Each structure stands twice: as C-alpha cells, then as structure tokens.
Amino acid sequence: MSIWEYANPVKFLRVSERVTPWFAWGAGLCLIVGLVWGFFFTPDDFRQGSTVKIIYIHVPSAFLAINAWIMMLVASLIWLVRRHHVSALAAKAAAPVGLVMTLIALFTGAIWGQPMWGTWWVWDPRLTSFLILFLFYIGYMALWAAIEDPDTAADLTSVLCMVGSVFALLSRYAVLFWNQGLHQGASLSLDEEKNVADVFYQPLLFSIAGFVLLFLALVLYRTGTEIRLRRTRALIAREVQHA
C-alpha cells in the first residue's frame, strides 16, 4: 500500500487518532527534560548571564516557525497536484500553530534583545524577515477565513502559499541588502568553534525535539478537527440538498 492511502480522510482519522497521543506524550517528555535541564541545571553564559536560558525556547520556536511554513508549502503543492483533501486541510491546520511559533520567537527575541542590545526591537535583517513571515501567516489565514467554499479556499490559499514563498525569499535578500544586523549567525552549524558550548547545546536539542513533537501532535489533531468540520458540512449540505 502506498503512503497516499492515508490521504483518505477516514483512514487518516483512524491512524491519527492512534498516533497523536504518542507524539503528545513524547513532546511533553522532551520539553520537560529539555527545559528543566536547561533552566535549572545549566550555568549562566559569561557574556549573556542567565538570559542565555532563553535560547531553549527562542531557537526551537524560531526554527519551527520557519519550517511550519515550509511544511505548509509542501502540503499545498501536494493538494494542487494530487487533490488530496487531507493535505490541504493539514496546511490549514498548521498555519495557526506556525503563527504562534512565530509570535513566541518574536516575543522571546524581543525580551532577549532588551538586555542584550538595549532595545526591544531593532530592524535587524533576521528579525525583519521574521516579521514579514508573520505577515504572510496572517495573510494566509485571512484568505482561508474569507472564502466559504472549502475547495476554492484550498486552491486559492495554495496558490497564495506558493507565490508568497517566492516573495518571502525575495524579501529575505532585500532585507539583507537593506540593513546589516546584530543578530547571531547560525550557531547550530557543524563547525565546532563558532558553535554554542555543549552545556547549552544538549538541553537545546531536547527542547527542539520537544517543540517539533508538539508541533506534529498539534497539526495532526487540528487536521482531524478540520476533517470532521468538513464532513459535518458535507453531511448538512447533502441533507439540505435532498430535503
């Protein structure tokens, strides 16, 4: 049997019912380990003091905020090409979660910026492009909300998602060209010396895993909700149709 089997809503519901709890528990576990370890049992950074602890929520959320959009992009493509309703609904379900992740990254970052850069907000390229990502999230959700017919909505939002992604990339480079920033570079990169020290690194990995699992659990659950919503709508419509 192919993976597309799961694109059948009913089957998807059955499977997701079973796996979601596991993701949820896993998420809880990893988050507790990562955050407790990070929060209680790691030393302060010599420069950043205790604020370094923010990294355990800031980085994972930022990381997810970006990848949630990518996942939505993929799902939209699948919907446009193979017309599998589940994938369209998954994209719809993921958007609010991605939005929240973006907000978390923005807030924690802003709060972190206050002691580190002496200001809540600077128009640093990375921060700015994040703000733009935020705009794309609201636009995408607003379009979903505005259209009644679910298929039309799925199609149009998918188109928007694709075009939007292109422009999001363009904006990223535009912003880099526009202003040079204060923000740290990628420090999860593999070359060791410019990487964050292991003491911070290991719990960080745990909390990242936790965030990812939580994201998956939420998306699965919300997709299920969307499917049920759609089914309800279909039943009512048919009922009226044949009243």
Place this chain on the structure above:
Amino acid sequence: MLSVTDLAVARGGVPVLSGVTFAVERGQALVLRGPNGSGKTTLLRCVAGLQPAISGDISGVEDQIAYAGHSDGLKSMLNVRENLEFWADVFGFKGGIDAALDAFDLVPLADRYAGQLSAGQKRRLGLARLMVTGRSIWILDEPTVSLDTASVQLFAAAVGQHLKAGGAAVLATHIALGLDGARDFDVTPYRARLDVRVGSSDEAFL
C-alpha cells in the same frame, strides 16, 4: 453539434444533478425545465465551461459557446452601442452590431448609458450581445427575466433566426417561449440521488 453524456454536476461541493445526457443538433434548441433549485443554472455554467463537471463529458463546445447568465456583462458607464462594440471586438466578430440593435429594438436607446436603462431594457441589451459574438451555441440562463411580452417575442424571433442560421441554443426558463425547433428537457429526474457516488469533492468525507 453539442452533446452531453452522463454528466454529473455539483454546486458548493454538493452533487446536484447526475446522469444528465442530451444532444443538441444544428437548428435545435433545448429548454431546461425544473423547479427552483433543481440545478439548471449549475448545469448551464458547467456546459459553458465556467465550472468543471465532476464526471461525464461534454463535446463540441470548444470556442462555440456564448453564455448569458443572471447578470449581463454590461458597463453602466458605456452606452448601448459601445457595450456591443466591445464584445464584438473581443469575440473578433465584424459588423452585425446594427443588426443586433435592431433585433432587440434598441436603436432608439443606442446612445443611452447602460446604467440608465430600465431592468427590461438592460436585459434586452444583454441578449443583443449574443448576436455579436458570432458563436454558434447560445447558453441562456433565464433570458426572459423582466422582459415584457413584446420583448419576449423579439427574443424568440432572435433565437429562431439563430437556429435557422444553423446555430443551437440551450436555455433555462420558467415561462413558455413558443419557439419552434425547441425541445423541453426536464432536469428533475436527474437530481443526484443519495446513493449515487459521483465523486464530488464532498464524497471523500461521506
């Protein structure tokens, strides 16, 4: 020239009609009949290619269709003649504008802005538009709405002429038109039943 076989159409994701099969030859007109909400508009939009069928197929329509729906595609800030000229240009159809004006007795109104026409006059203009498309299959959704009896006859005459010229027409209406070469087609028997699976987008969730 137009033939529809085993067509199923949906509106708002709900199957409305299924198993619709008919053929219209040159010189023929098909008049869709059915109570409100039976799916005539949906069927017509589908045949006109404005919405996809969920199953079945439609043949003989490529670049043959002239569609006139509930709204007329008129610009209230263009006068009657300009409206017609525009559509004639778009459909690349030379001349025939005066004939159209004449057929629907719009000559006295030719320089009037479309926005200043009465309901029935607007409608007449919308129908006159069909004659400047040069298309051979007319798809008309309730063409006689708010036309007076005289205008209804004008319309019938226009359609009759179009048929004589080797055209065809599919139209939905609730009144009697007195068209010769017209065949009634009741859509009620084709209402999509609960047990039929026609693969509309909702099916996946039922």
Place this chain on the structure above:
Amino acid sequence: MLSVTDLAVARGGVPVLSGVTFAVERGQALVLRGPNGSGKTTLLRCVAGLQPAISGDISGVEDQIAYAGHSDGLKSMLNVRENLEFWADVFGFKGGIDAALDAFDLVPLADRYAGQLSAGQKRRLGLARLMVTGRSIWILDEPTVSLDTASVQLFAAAVGQHLKAGGAAVLATHIALGLDGARDFDVTPYRARLDVRVGSSDEAFL
C-alpha cells in the same frame, strides 16, 4: 387606504409618467402593466417614498409601506432564518417568522446561508420578508422574477391572504398572476408627453 392623485414622476431628471391617479382600498391589489421602460419601477419607488414625486400627491402611506424591489435586501452570510429575524426586529414585528418560512416553503432551507440559495430560492426569501414587516401596503416590483410556477402560486396565495387580512398591494409584473381582487392598471397612457410641463429638474433648462 392608498390614493395617488395626478402624480408625475421623473427618472434621472427625465419626466417618465405624469397625471397618474389611482386609489387602492383594503383587500385590493393593483397590478401595474406596461412595456419595458414605461416607468413602473419609477412609479413604485416614488409611491414607496424612496424618491420624491415632481408633482401630485400620495396619501395614506405613512409607515404603511413594505417595499420589495429588484434586489432583495438579503445578507448572504446570514442564514435564511437570521435574515427574517433581523427584518422582523427592525420593523418591530413579533413572531410570524415561521408562518413566513412556511408560506414560501423555506422551512427546509431555514439554516442555509442566503448566499447559497438558487436565484428562485433567494427571491422567495425576499418575498417572505414582506410577511414579517407587519406593514399593510405591499409595493412589489416584478416579484415573480425567476420563480417557477409552483412558487408563483405560493406568492399569489400569500398576497391573497394578505389582502383578506385587510392589506393592500401595488405590484408591477409582466406575467399573469391569477390574483382575485386584483385590478390591472396600464401605465402607458400616462407616459409623460414632451409638451407637459411637470417641473422636473431639467425643466429649468428647456
């Protein structure tokens, strides 16, 4: 109860009708007849108080009028029942909603968004609205547009009932309704002739 004497009405500054005189008693219905563009809509809007007459007077209309024009005053994002409830509230008329739904056989559609109705279903809702206004004079402009024969009968029945209840109605239509207590009134004889001076705004420049 409603009486119009020597009324002259203009549309877009052009006198359309003049010298119109009629009276409608309780239990009576007046059916305006006339070709397209003869001025029925203009006359009705004027009687309903939506546009001023240029001369003559209208009596017995204060807070008596329920008007239904070419468009129905429906919100596509409210469902059928909500639409009716809203208008009932505005007109301060308690209850009667179910009666209205019933009279136009909208009960099965009660939870449907108005935007998802077919042309005729919308129209029926628009007419049902009249019954929740509690007003005694109905002014209807082409009420039967895109209604099927069954619905037309529903409408006729509703009007008949309204008349029996001591109401009155003035309506413009191009089709036969088979209303009892209905009187036809042809507006063509009243078409404003060029020589009449009716004091429309253009007069000053003639």
Place this chain on the structure above:
Amino acid sequence: MKALLLRDLRLAFRAGGGFGLALAFFLIVVVLVPFSVGPQSDLLGQIAAGVLWLGALLACLLSLDRVLALDWEDGTLDVLATSPLPLEAALSVKALAHWLTTGLPLVLAAPILGVLLNLPSPAFGPLTLSLLLGTPALSVIGTFGAALTVGLKRGGLLLSMLVLPLYVPSLIFGAEAARRGAEGVATDTPLLFLAGITAGVVALMPFASAAALRINLR
C-alpha cells in the same frame, strides 16, 4: 437599533466579515515605514507618533466602504429607509458598529506597534489616549463619507479622498498630543480639542449623513 447593531457585529465576525483586517493593515503599514525611510532607530523614534496616527487613520479609512456599500448593493438600505427606524439612528448605530470592530482594536494595538518604531516611552500614554478620543470621530465622519458615495460602484478611492480632508483636524490634534507626550510636555490642550471635535461630530454628523443617504436613495 439593537437588532441592527447586533447584526452588523455578527456580520463583521462571520467569515469574510473582515474583522481584524484593519488591524492587520495597520500592522503592515507600520512595518513598511522602516523599509521606506530606513532602519535608523532614532529617526524612526522621531516620526513614530505621527506614523502610528496616520496608519490608524488609513486603516480606518480602508474599512469604511464596508459600512454602507454592502447594504446598498443588496437593497437593505432601501428597506431600512421604509422601516420605522429613523435613518439618523440607523447611521449612528452603523458608525458605532464600525468603531467597535475597527477603531477600538486599532487603539489597543497602537502601543504594541509603538515598540516596533521605538516610540519614546513617555509617549505611550498620550498616544493611546489620543487615539481613544479620536477614532470615534473617524468612524462617524467616515460614515458620512460612505453615505455620500454609496451609490457609486467601487467608490472606495473617492470615499478616501472626500474623507481624508475631514480627518485633518482630528489628525493634527491627535498627533500633536502624542508628540508632546514624547517630549514630555503637557498634552491636555490638544486632547481637549480632540475630545471637543469628537463630541461635536458624534452629535451632529449623523444628520448630515442621513441627509446625504436620502439623496442617494432617490
């Protein structure tokens, strides 16, 4: 009255009702400003108060065409005009509904966006207050503009043009108050004028709006 208010609110929250859109627009405009004038935070701080007022004003402006146009298109206004409800009341209610769904959220959002433009901290209070006092006037004046232009297809841009000049006094006093707040000067004079304008407008404008609407209806 209540029925009308509730209906307008309900419609605003329904899908496609466009609640929150004005807010989003506000956010976007604020974000675009640094892109256009450059990222230097001191410069941004100087213009922040003005930008926030202007942004709120534009967001409010863009949502105006929803106030009446929809009701006009589907004939609701015709029926309302023949209903027992006086048009003045109806229009006041509609203005109120517009403020509740548009103006109020803008007021609440302004301080947060102030952070982005690093608005000087003493200015936050005066800015919010001035917006709170000023935005009702925007809704009421906007309703007047909507009544003037309601007949016209896609009158949106014309509407903006007619209304913007009428917004100038509110804008001047509001922005002035915010700027004085930024400099730590006393702000009560401009705020007083602002409140005065709002009060007067709320009391008198509906009559003008109703008159305009009656003319458009015929």
Place this chain on the structure above:
Amino acid sequence: MKALLLRDLRLAFRAGGGFGLALAFFLIVVVLVPFSVGPQSDLLGQIAAGVLWLGALLACLLSLDRVLALDWEDGTLDVLATSPLPLEAALSVKALAHWLTTGLPLVLAAPILGVLLNLPSPAFGPLTLSLLLGTPALSVIGTFGAALTVGLKRGGLLLSMLVLPLYVPSLIFGAEAARRGAEGVATDTPLLFLAGITAGVVALMPFASAAALRINLR
C-alpha cells in the same frame, strides 16, 4: 486585447471611472505627513523619499479593487472566460491599463510632491527612475491579489493585506535607491534589483493570476 485595453482606459476616464483619484489620494497622504510627524523641514527632508514611495504604493493599492471587481459583479469576467482571449493575456492587459491610469501618473507627480517635502535635490532623478521601474510590478502583483479576492464582497481590505507583503521587495529596493540618491551614493545596484523584480513579475505573475481567477470563476 486592444479592445480590452481601450475599453478599460475609456472606462477609467469616464465619470466615476476614478482616473486621478489615486493621484489625489497620493497628494492628500503626502500633505497629511507634515501634519502627523510635525513641520520640521530637515526631518521631512530625511523621510521624504520614503514617504513618497510609500504614498505611491498605497495610492496604487487603493485603486486595485477596481481592476477586476467591477467586471466580476456585472458578469463581464464570465463572458471573458468563454471568449477567445486567453485569461493570461486579458489579465496582463488589465494590469497594463491599471498602470497607465494609476502608476504612470503617480510617477509623474512624485517629483512635484517631492518639493512639498523638500526632498534633497540630488534625489529627484533616482526617485522618479525607481518609481518608473517599480510601479509596473505593483500593478501586476496587485492584479494577482485582485484575482485572488475577486469573489469576495468588498474584498478591498483583504486585498491590501495580501498584496502589501508582496510589495516589500520592490519597496525596499525602490526606497533604498531614492535614499542613496539623496545621499549622492551610486544607485545602480538597487535599481538593477528593482528592474529585475519587475521583469520577473511581469513575465510570470499573469499565469498565477489567471490560475487564481479560473478557480474563482468556477
């Protein structure tokens, strides 16, 4: 094609067609800026270039809902879709018409308004040039937005929300060019990027727009 272009232009110039409205809006916004940020001319000069770009962008934005919505309401789009003209072409033509009636006038007006905000004299050339290169992209992207939202009643505000983020790259490069011009720095890099974006958008966007419109039509 030609017929469509001529008709759109003619409609724009007819009464109520809204030609010049965008221009007027541009003017008003620019005039409001001193009211909101205060009259200090040095400050104004600093932000002038950005304000002009932002103003032009907003004016263009507000005129977008006219591009398709009218044709949608009166059923013109239905007929166009069944006409021999491919939708991609039709939409490109409409975008062009929009630019001719909106973008171009804005470009021509910008320098004049620059005087009002005492824009530094070296900036005039780059500003006009950047607008000339940038505004076509705005029209084309806007047409895409219009195609996305055409089904929705009064989608105007949603339209702005969807389109503005897509305007960001053009805005950044355009305003950057103007600002560099003001400082007398070489402006060709940003102008190059700007032209690149415009070219790409003009070439590819119509397909996306047509796809969206087809979805909306069914």
Place this chain on the structure above:
Amino acid sequence: MPDLGKYADTVLSAYAVTIALMLGIVVLSLIKGRRVRAQLQSVEERTKHGD
C-alpha cells in the same frame, strides 16, 4: 530555583510568554476539536443514510 541574577524578570517573562502562548494554542485546539466532534456526532445521528 536557580539564581537568575539581574536578568531574572527577563528570563522569567520570556518563559511566561512562551508558556502562555503554547497553552493558548493547545487549549484552543482542544476546545474546537471537542466542539466539532460533538457537532459531527449530532449530525451523524440526524442523517442515518448508508455512508
């Protein structure tokens, strides 16, 4: 409780915001899920055709 030094409120507020937002999305998802489930059940009761 580790001593967070002078940055205590910073770090704590960051964590607070995060937890609040996360709980927010989770709770909202759950509520909506519940509601939709119930709704679907009732509709399925009403319409007992061969699905």
